[in-house]
Amino acid sequence: MPVLKRHGEELAWVLKDKINSRSAVVAVVGLGYVGLPMAVEQARAGFPVVGIDRDEKKVEQVNSGHSYIRDVPGEVLQTLVKGGRLRAHHSFDPLGGADVVIICVPTPLKSMKQPDLSFVISAAGEVAGRIRPGQLISLESTTFPGTTQEIVLPILQSGGYTAGEDFFLVFSPERVDPGNKCYTAPDISKVVGGVTPVCLDVACAFYRQSIKKVVPVSSPAVAEMTKIFENTYRAVNIALVNEFMLLCDRMGLDIWEVVEAAATKPFGIHTFYPGPGVGGHCIPVDPFYLAWRARDYGFHTRFIDLAGEINAQAPEYVVQKLIGLLNRQKKCLNGAKILVLGVAYKKDVDDVRESPATKIVGLLLKNGAAVSYYDPYVPVFRLSQKEAHCLESVPLSAEEVAGADCVLILTDHSCVDYQWVVEHAGLILDARNATRAVRRGREKITRI
Ligand SMILES: NC(=O)c1ccc[n+]([C@@H]2O[C@H](COP(=O)([O-])OP(=O)(O)OC[C@H]3O[C@@H](n4cnc5c(N)ncnc54)[C@H](O)[C@@H]3O)[C@@H](O)[C@H]2O)c1
Structure with a gap:
């Protein structure tokens, strides 16, 4: 008797096929110090990339091939934009067509040193409004343990889809060191924690395309804590x-x-x-x-x-x-x-x-x-x-x-x-x- 795959596993297979053939569309939300290099890295790895930012000036600069991040050479950006590999948008609508969504928005402190998650919540809301079955969503903004599971997951599930069944959700901290010429993104191992084992599996398949070493951990909270441990150290x-x-x-x-x-x-x-x-x-x-x-x-x-x-x-x-x-x-x-x-x-x-x-x-x-x-x-x-x-x-x-x-x-x-x-x-x-x-x-x- 053939073993029937569950809905989530079938969607995972389809997405992994797209990832392996580099036909998966990658959307990067937040094109700052972390997001623009990430968008460029994914485009260089061969994925079609859309970048989304609330700042219209950044969107214009990206689309005219002008880099405002020192670690991203202008010539590299120009080649990717001219070649149609990377396009920036002010509207969030392209999220609907994305297979992988990476969120790299700021996580500053409020005046009394409390976390300000308003950017993460707003970005998650935009993703939730356009979510469709089979998408992988990865939060990369640094934040406290529990954010992905307790704050982002309910927002993404608010429309009725379930993580691990209909879409895939992970936390994977960005560990890039701006200005560091010895260790660039592909050399820095990527820690990933999934909301379910299928979520983790799909995300590892995705990150392995562009990063030499992927380190799966048992939960998003472990991945969130790992990043804060490194910076506290x-x-x-x-x-x-x-x-x-x-x-x-x-x-x-x-x-x-x-x-x-x-x-x-x-x-x-x-x-x-x-x-x-x-x-x-x-x-x-x-x-x-x-x-x-x-x-x-x-x-x-x-x-x-x-x-x-x-x-x-x-x-x-x-x-x-x-x-x-x-x-x-x-x-x-x-x-x-x-x-x-x-x-x-x-x-x-x-x-x-x-x-x-x-x-x-x-x-x-x-x-x-x-x-x-x-x-x-x-x-x-x-x-x-x-x-x-x-x-x-x-x-x-x-x-x-x-x-x-x-x-x-x-x-x-x-x-x-x-x-x-x-x-x-x-x-x-x-x-x-x-x-x-x-x-x-x-x-x-x-x-x-
Ligand atoms: N800068 C670093 O060295 C570094 C390194 C590792 C991790 N991080 C983490 O990465 C995250 C991003 O940091 P950064 O330095 O790239 O910040 P940044 O301020 O340089 O960039 C964030 C971008 O997100 C955009 N943005 C804000 N809200 C948005 C929304 N709702 N939708 C779309 N775009 C939105 C902003 O316009 C900005 O362009 C933070 O959590 C930070 O802690 C930063």
Whole structure:
């Protein structure tokens, strides 16, 4: 007697066939730092891709082959758009024709550090309104354990379809590291948790087309927790080294020398470096998604709170260090000319979200300093939502560097010639050890 397949398994077979033949249409919702590279990666893997974003400007830019994400080369985007492999839309209607829907919308914090899931809920609602049998839906936005099962699933099932039977739902965290040239999307293993075993099976079949290693886990909540664990691990270890930075300063020791010496141990240590604070859409945000969720279980995530507290002290420490340096020159911060090098939250990216530079430049201005900045990737730096708080990047000229009472390095972009900067500067405070290779003029440099 032939074994009859269940409805969900039949739909899974059909979708896997489409995936294997690369005829499945992939829709990416949210074309930001994560979504645009993902859309490009899928199109390069051979899938027809539609990108959907609420921001009409981004849609226009994609369709004219203009990349606004540094990790996506314009030529690659142009080739895919011209070849009809990728098309962006402002309307959500193309979702109806998609076989695979990947959701990459923001998951920021509200003012009191509570999760703001409004983007996820709104995107899930748009998908639910157009859902059809046989679709795979993957949430990739970072969020707390339980979101896929408790929030997204009911929205998608509200029209009467059932996950695992009529459509397939998984959570698979995006783990890309913007600006990282060594590990790009295909090299970063993909963790996937399905709402049912069939959901997991279909999603693994899909991700294996473009990613070298797929790691199935037992549930969406495990996949959600995995991503937050990774980012909390970074937040806590950065806080640890930042706390050592504060203590080393009191004890007259050089934290960089300590960290570099410790890094020579061939086992048992993974090196994290001190800095002016944490930034970006992940490290300062994601752990607090978990801290908030943990409260439902009567649990206080002490490491997360402590790491947040210590990392938040780093910008003020940088300003205090700068005040001390100026003092030794018999100068005060009020009226001092400070040239900030780099305002992006980390090297070689243009992202200023949660950048410690926002806090530091704000404190410098508040204390009467005349601040200018140079960042090759950030032409305009918005200190607040108010238009009046915008600064424009100045050219990195010898006059600009020599005219500053202190050059403050906040981001160690690789394209800057730090030896040249040191030669022209009078005084440098280096918050990133960007000047580590500088040989001449080291007496002008102080590291945090
Ligand atoms: N940036 C990173 O380095 C990184 C790395 C890994 C994971 N993540 C996670 O990925 C998610 C996305 O982050 P990002 O940095 O790409 O954000 P982003 O702000 O750069 O991009 C999000 C995009 O989604 C669009 N959008 C918002 N709501 C929408 C909706 N309802 N429908 C369609 N489009 C909508 C926005 O216009 C924007 O273009 C977040 O959860 C983040 O935590 C980010």
